Amino acid sequence: MMPPKILLYCCLWLLLCAPQVQAAARLVVLPVDALEVVRLLGGMPQVVGVAQHAAGRNALLPEAAGIPGVGKGFAPNLETIAALAPDVLVAWKGYPGPELERRLAPFGIRVLRLDMHLPENLAAGVRILAGLLGEDAVVRGEAYLRWTRQTEARLRAAIPEDAARPTVLAEHFAPDRLAGPGSALFALTLKAGGRNLAAELRSASSPVSMEWVVERNPDVVIKSVALSSLDTAKGLAQLEKARGELLALPGWKDLPAARKGRVYAFSSDILGGPRWVVGMAALVAAFYPEAADKADAQALHNEYLHLFQGDGAGGALAAP
Known part of the structure; x- marks a missing residue:
């Protein structure tokens, strides 16, 4: 059995190192709304690939122009994605189809499916992405979600009873x-x-x-x-x-x-x-x-x- 003092040191080491490992994640992001969330979380430096539609949103997502494209969002080029060696590919909940996981699994690429368009799913999606991007992203994400909750409450109050x-x-x-x-x-x-x-x-x-x-x-x-x-x-x-x-x-x-x-x-x-x-x-x-x-x-x-x-x-x- 491991001595308690050594066990304590191991736990502390894991706690200190885990955020750094998460913050080193390399992402390919297909949905533009998910990419917008990644940007508000401060995670654009960790994005190594985007769908071609992101290039048309450069006024809001200027970094996207300098990130390699992986083709159409619903039908991306999987060979290009594999060559970029991301840790995680962010896709829609239903698109592309289940062949995505099967074909990317041999390269050790995890597929994360999020439906960021629906308001009721957004908070969970923001927190999942923030967890991948590190501690600063978690802080940014909670600030954004707090602003969203407060804004919704004000708008609800504005509706005449x-x-x-x-x-x-x-x-x-x-x-x-x-x-x-x-x-x-x-x-x-x-x-x-x-x-x-x-x-x-x-x-x-x-x-x-x-x-x-x-x-x-x-x-x-x-x-x-x-x-x-x-x-x-x-x-x-x-x-x-x-x-x-x-x-x-x-x-x-x-x-x-x-x-x-x-x-x-x-x-x-x-x-x-x-x-x-x-x-x-x-x-x-x-x-x-x-x-x-x-x-x-x-x-x-x-x-x-x-x-x-x-x-x-x-x-x-x-x-x-």
């Missing part, structure tokens, strides 16, 4: 598909005090007919748009175009929500992932115009960028 809850439909950035239960956009409409009519669809993404929409007659319509640029002017133009295209479809412009100017286009960047509270603020203001001064999405977005992303560019948020 005696106001009728507006009925809502929200369309994914994929045309003709509504966000339903299991999607981040659906969850945010509920957090923001809306009554989402897609609850009856029981699917995260469902195609519906115009007749179905007209029959339910939502008070507010939300269109999610995947911005191709973080340049604010270009982003606003893209949001306005997407909103106009939706209203140009047969039936949409005749909805009372359209006639009352309550059809909005929002950047998908704020409708899930680490900036979801910004999206919640934008939705609260859209659902309850009387609470708009307490739910300033642009001010909140600027605060997030200043506190956690070194004042990087986050792009346009909403139209109108």
